[in-house]
Each structure stands twice: as C-alpha cells, then as structure tokens.
Amino acid sequence: MEFLKLSEMRYSVRKYSARPVEKEKIEAILKAASLAPTGCNNQPQRILVVDAPEILEKIRKCTTCQFGAPVTFVICYDKDACWVNPEGNGIGVTDASIVTAYMQLEAAELGLGTCWVAYFDAAKLVKELKIPKNFKPVALLPLGYAADDAKPAHLHFERRPAEEFTWKNHF
Numbered sequence: 001m002e003f004l005k006l007s008e009m010r011y012s013v014r015k016y017s018a019r020p021v022e023k024e025k026i027e028a029i030l031k032a033a034s035l036a037p038t039g040c041n042n043q044p045q046r047i048l049v050v051d052a053p054e055i056l057e058k059i060r061k062c063t064t065c066q067f068g069a070p071v072t073f074v075i076c077y078d079k080d081a082c083w084v085n086p087e088g089n090g091i092g093v094t095d096a097s098i099v100t101a102y103m104q105l106e107a108a109e110l111g112l113g114t115c116w117v118a119y120f121d122a123a124k125l126v127k128e129l130k131i132p133k134n135f136k137p138v139a140l141l142p143l144g145y146a147a148d149d150a151k152p153a154h155l156h157f158e159r160r161p162a163e164e165f166t167w168k169n170h171f
C-alpha cells in the first residue's frame with residue numbers, strides 16, 4: 001500500500017476478534033522489526049512474542065491495555081547492546097521505538113491491528129515474565145484482527161497540520 005495511505009489507515013485497535021494470527025504474518029512483522037534502523041546498527045531490540053493464554057494473563061496483570069488480543073509483543077532493548085551517545089546516554093528507547101513503529105506499519109499492511117501500549121507496570125512485568133535484568137521493556141504491542149465493531153478513537157482523527165509543528169530556517 002502507498003505509504004501515506006497505510007499511515008492514515010493504521011489506527012490503535014482496542015478491541016480484537018479471537019481469530020488466530022497466522023505464523024507467517026508474525027514472521028513478517030518480526031522481519032520488519034529487523035529492518036528498522038537503530039543507532040550504529042547495534043540492533044539492541046529484544047522481543048518476546050506471547051500467544052500462550054497463561055502468559056497473556058500475566059501481561060493483563062500488568063496493564064489494563066492488553067485489550068484481549070490473541071498475541072502480544074513485549075518490545076525491550078538490551079541496555080548492554082545499545083549505542084551510547086557522546087553524552088553517555090544509551091539510545092535503546094529510541095531504537096525500540098523505531099522498531100515498534102515498523103512493526104505497527106507492517107501489521108497494518110497485513111490487515112492486522114495493533115496498539116502501542118506504554119501504560120504498564122514495568123517492574124511487575126519484568127517479574128511476571130522473568131525478563132532478563134539487562135532487558136528494558138519499552139512497549140507492549142497487542143496484535144490481532146480487529147473485532148467487527150472496532151473503530152478508531154476520536155484522537156486518531158485529530159492531526160495537526162504540518163505548518164503547526166514546523167518552522168523554516170529558524171524558530
């Protein structure tokens with residue numbers, strides 16, 4: 001699909017059908033995750049793919065935003081693997097965020113819904129899912145087919161025109 005059209009049709013899906021997600025589609029989304037640019041190409045993303053009901057239940061204990069999706073990605077970065085800028089700041093959050101955005105767009109291209117979720121208890125998630133201590137969770141990404149009556153929330157349509165957030169040559 002043409003990129004701007006794809007970007008426009010993607011929306012945060014907050015109601016999912018029980019229809020399982022095909023293995024090849026999950027693989028394609030993970031391929032998109034591998035194609036995302038990262039600082040110095042360090043590729044510090046570490047992604048847990050969850051489809052087991054009992055592990056999804058553990059995730060639901062850590063967030064109200066799992067939305068009953070049949071699959072959830074837990075997108076982390078390895079703090080020992082990410083590039084560190086000259087100010088001494090690791091850029092893992094940036095890398096994991098770009099990866100997540102690529103995954104969302106590939107999922108949309110495949111007719112699947114996602115919702116980026118930052119609203120979760122990270123300490124509890126680390127404990128529940130036994131996430132290794134050098135892996136930092138950045139986003140949860142529920143994935144699945146949208147329910148028949150799912151629709152975009154009103155915020156989806158509230159887009160600022162570029163003139164409101166751009167300046168030319170100087171501020």
Ligand SMILES: Cc1cc2nc3c(=O)[nH]c(=O)nc-3n(C[C@H](O)[C@H](O)[C@H](O)COP(=O)(O)O)c2cc1C
Nearest residue numbers: 010011012065115116117118119120152153155156
């Ligand atoms: C960094 C980030 C964090 C977000 N966290 C949540 C969240 O915790 N729960 C949720 O329901 N939506 C969350 N969203 C989805 C946004 O609310 C949504 O993308 C925005 O309102 C635009 O709507 P749209 O995605 O439908 O176009 C998040 C999005 C981003 C990019």
